[in-house]
Amino acid sequence: MTPPARTQAAIELLDRIVAAAAEGGAAADTLIGRYFADRRYAGSKDRRAVRELVYRAVRRCGERPAGGRAAMLAVAGEDVGLAATFDGSAHGPEPIGADESAAEVGLAPVWLTELLRASGIDEGELPALVDRAPLDLRVNRLRAEPAEIATRLEGAEAVAGLPDALRLPAGTDVAALSGLVEVQDAGSQAVTLATLACPGERVVDLCAGGGGKTLALAAMMAGEGTVLACDTDRGRLQRLPPRAERAGVTIVETRLLNPNREMEMLPEWRGAADVVLVDAPCSGTGTWRRNPEARWRLTPERLERLVALQAHLLEVAAELVRPGGALVHVVCSLLDGEGRGQVATFLAAHPGWTAERPSVGFGRAHGLGLRLTPAHDGTDGFFVARLKRPC
Incomplete structure (x- = not known):
């Protein structure tokens, strides 16, 4: 592929990514994989170069752009060499028009940037949120x-x-x-340590997904005890057993739950778990380094639904914890409404429960928990708090 052809391919991919972000479609990585599956002629260097262009544009555009060309023009405005590829050649993009508008360069949508600042993320830390991980x-x-x-x-x-x-x-x-290994961000590994899971314990991973933290818990427990991995997404949960088998993990059980009726499938675990980990669905504002297009998917309405879901899951988890046991709340978010605020609301509604700030070797005290940020810790962004049920 010529340089102009690579630019045009990136524009086409960005069109798909922008549309998917608006409509709740597939992730950028998935769309890129599909695109090149239909274009076998593109060599590895071409695929790598196009991918770099795509993510360079995604990281530069804070607001969701009107389309792929506008996003690429935002990058071309800072790169003379890239601007020269808009040459109108057979497989390249049309020349840049004198009055043509580029997408706005920025960190994130304005409303999200304001929420981050209100949550104590200072100006010096903001750029690291979209660095490459x-x-x-x-x-x-x-x-x-x-x-x-x-x-x-x-x-x-x-x-x-x-x-x-x-x-x-x-x-x-x-x-x-x-x-032998699992791909897992260092921050994700660190917050899992907040469970203090020990060999022989009964542990629940309430939002296990594909099982990254479940497998880490099993390793912490040296293969002794029980880890119950739960989720409401059958497809994600089904990925866990093969991963556990490859990892030599034998103490994990999986259980599919019904949304809003989770306790129906957990009667024998009521008040029986030593630790319950709630790695709750969240805005993902701490993972923009890996999924920068997620900034374009989040809306105030979706954030409100996520906050409500997190509060519900904490209530479910509280029913599972034994007297004297612990509930660990984790979100890969830097927004106080999902972290610090959730913990304060929970404790206000549950007299006798206390917060025990984790010590995981990363992060800074934030509210009654810890917050990890890309700029300070070199990890994805997380909030984690450890809550103790009274005996």
Whole structure:
């Protein structure tokens, strides 16, 4: 592909990504994969170059742009070489018109930026929210040792404070290590430590999804005890058993729950769990480094629904915790309404419950919990709080 053809391909992909963001369609990575599956002629260098252009444009446009061309023009306005590819050649984009408008450059939609500032994210930390993220791994100690895995991966570095974590350059291929490692952000690994899960305990991962934190819990427990992995999404939950088998994990049980009727499937777990982890569905404002188009998907209405869902899940979790046990609330969000505010609301409604600020080697005190940010911790953004039920 010529440079103009690469630019045109990026514009076409951006058109699809913008439309999907507006309509709740597939993620950018999925759309890029589909695009090139239909274009086998594009070599690996072409695919890489187009992908870089796409994400460069997504990161530069805070508000959802009108379309792919407007998004790419925002980048071209800062890059003379890229602007030159708008040459009207056979497979390239049409020349830039004298009065043609580019998408607005920015961090995020204005309403979201204001919420971040109101939640205590200062100006100096904002740009890091959309930087490119490294590739972090969690070494599965049930099957391997970090030092051994590090010798097999060029550029692998230990992550201070996380003995099972390795950091690699973005794009490193780790498929050959399936079962020995899990791709998991260092921040995600750190907040899981807030559970203090121990061998022999009964632990519930209430929003397990595909099971990243479930498998980390099983490793923390050295394969002894029980981890009940729950979710209301059958497709996501079905991905967990094969991952557990590859990882040599035998203490995980899965259970599909009905939304808003979760306790119907959990009667024997009422008041029986040593720890309940609520890795709640959230805005994902802490994960923009990996999913920058998520800024275009969130609306005030969707955020309001997510906050209500989180509050509901905390109520469900509270019923499962045994006297003296713990509830750990985690969101990959930097918004106080989903983190600090949720915890304050929960404690006000549950006399006797107390907050026990976690110590995970990352983050800063925020409200009654900890907050991790890309700028301060070099991880995705998270809020985590550990809540104790009275004996």
